[in-house]
Amino acid sequence: MPHATLFAGPEGTGTFQLALACARYMNCEARTEDDACGTCNKCGKYNTWQHADTFFSYPVIRVNDDTNSSDFIEQWREMVKADAYFTLDQWKQRITDTKQIQIFVSEVPVITKNLSLKAYEGGPKVQIMWMLEMMNEKAANKILKILEEPPSDSFFMMTAQSADSILPTILSRVQLVKVPALSDEQIAEALQDRHGCDAKRAMDIAYLADGDYAKAVQIYGSxxxxxxxxxxxxxxxxxxxxxxxxxxxxxxxxxxxxxxxxxxxxxxxxxxxxxxxxxxxxxxxxxxxxxxxxxxxxxxxxxxxxxxxxxxxxxxxxxxxxxxxxxxxxxxxxxxxxxxxxxxxxxxx
Ligand SMILES: [Zn+2]
CATH class of the missing domain: 1.20.272 (Zinc Finger, Delta Prime; domain 3)
Known part of the structure; x- marks a missing residue:
């Protein structure tokens, strides 16, 4: 595994799920050639969002000079547990009414600290960063060092809606994986499998969603x-x-x-x-x-x-x-x- 991977793809294409699946795969105790087993102790911890060596960073509102993702961990847990496919708008709505959200420079020392800790679960540590394009420039400059040389057995799994909005200094330090939009058929199939939606309606919704599964789920729910x-x-x-x-x-x-x-x-x-x-x-x-x-x-x-x-x-x-x-x-x-x-x-x- 490269020590930093960026999954770039439009909203609702599953970039966050890919980052998460990679982290789980790396930690799985009985992985097969193409996926984690889904049932071992480690997979269980991923399934219930309790894996102690997997950390999450995401854009938040500024509360004070030390503002970082952990200040909003409760809202984050509620969000991801409800459905791992969610939009930036849904997240924003959950934490603020009007303010701008960002990944602030005060996030970086927290990441450094998390990755320097001894692994609690004994496997690789993974820092998942959602919506990397919302990291401000100060933070982007400060994170370069640890991104280039993370502590041993530590990995970055990051997501963005497009690689174009990421600073070149960051891009040059990550392995870029471009994630294409989903087809209407893929979206319709997932709506049927995961939500029990009937075939006709699933296809109608897929047309509206335009390759964005998060949007499809939102439409399905409303x-x-x-x-x-x-x-x-x-x-x-x-x-x-x-x-x-x-x-x-x-x-x-x-x-x-x-x-x-x-x-x-x-x-x-x-x-x-x-x-x-x-x-x-x-x-x-x-x-x-x-x-x-x-x-x-x-x-x-x-x-x-x-x-x-x-x-x-x-x-x-x-x-x-x-x-x-x-x-x-x-x-x-x-x-x-x-x-x-x-x-x-x-x-x-
Ligand atoms: Zn497993």
């Missing part, structure tokens, strides 16, 4: 929301097209009561829907990621999306999603967006 989003989206687009001030006002009141996360999900959903309309317009029905119900609406709505407005509309949804993330007044974002959408929907082909 399919009502997804159906609600479609209903909301239909009403909203009709109101925008007609410039129906009352309907827009009513909708803005409803949407502004959503959590900020849900507001962003609505705008992300709108963005997804608009993009799929273009695929639909090109007659690539089987490529358009629509559920049956969405397709019915798309038959009416897609003709209003075309090469003269799709870029502008996508940018509007993106900007709205970002504004919500920055705490801009939710009703103003929604109304302003609706009026701009009205103009775009009336643009000629």
């Amino acid at each position: 399919t009502d929301d997804q159906t609600a989003f479609l209903a909301q989206f239909k009403n909203w687009m009709r109101a925008c097209y007609k410039k129906d001030g009352k309907a827009i006002g009513d909708l803005s009141a409803i949407v502004s009561k959503y959590s900020r996360d849900a507001q962003r999900q609505l705008y992300d959903y709108a963005l997804h829907f608009t993009r799929q309309c273009i695929v639909f317009n090109y007659g690539q029905l089987e490529l358009a990621r629509f559920t049956d119900e969405e397709q019915k609406f798309a038959e009416n709505f897609a003709p209003f999306i075309h090469h003269n407005n799709v870029v502008a509309i996508s940018e509007l949804f993106n900007a709205a999603s970002q504004d919500v993330g920055r705490n801009v007044n939710a009703r103003i974002v929604f109304v302003d967006l609706s009026l701009k959408l009205h103009r775009q929907l009336h643009r000629k082909h």
Whole structure:
């Protein structure tokens, strides 16, 4: 094993699970050629998140000068135990309402200390770092030394959404493993196996999730929301097209009561829907990621999306999603967006 490995892949592709599986494999007492046994004493400790020589680092909010991951270990345990596939947004929501999260420089002495300890379980020590791109520059500079020469029998298993966002000084010291997005079939199969989802619905969800298993699980857990989003989206687009001030006002009141996360999900959903309309317009029905119900609406709505407005509309949804993330007044974002959408929907082909 190289002493530092970076698994880089988009959210929901299982980079964290790979890091974890490697740590378990290295520690397993009866590993086979291709996997850990899953049943020995060590595997048992991994299965219950109790392996004493496996340490976790992840982005957190700043509490004081010594802030590090262990300050949020309770929330972290709850999160990983609920489902090892989770998104950055879900983690953020669990620990903060507004603040920025990072891996701070004060994380590094804790890592150094953990890896210098005598191995409690007698096997290799593994430091798992989730979302390495959220490590600030100070921390990145400070970690270089231990990354290059970790204490004996110590290993780094790190994850990032993309290698592009990692400093070259770090990249040059790790073994990079690029993890590709999952196929729709893989996602649908996992939903069926792990959640008992029926085949038809699993495929519908896989289309929406776009290669992101964490998102698929999120949609599966909130399919009502997804159906609600479609209903909301239909009403909203009709109101925008007609410039129906009352309907827009009513909708803005409803949407502004959503959590900020849900507001962003609505705008992300709108963005997804608009993009799929273009695929639909090109007659690539089987490529358009629509559920049956969405397709019915798309038959009416897609003709209003075309090469003269799709870029502008996508940018509007993106900007709205970002504004919500920055705490801009939710009703103003929604109304302003609706009026701009009205103009775009009336643009000629
Ligand atoms: Zn084992």
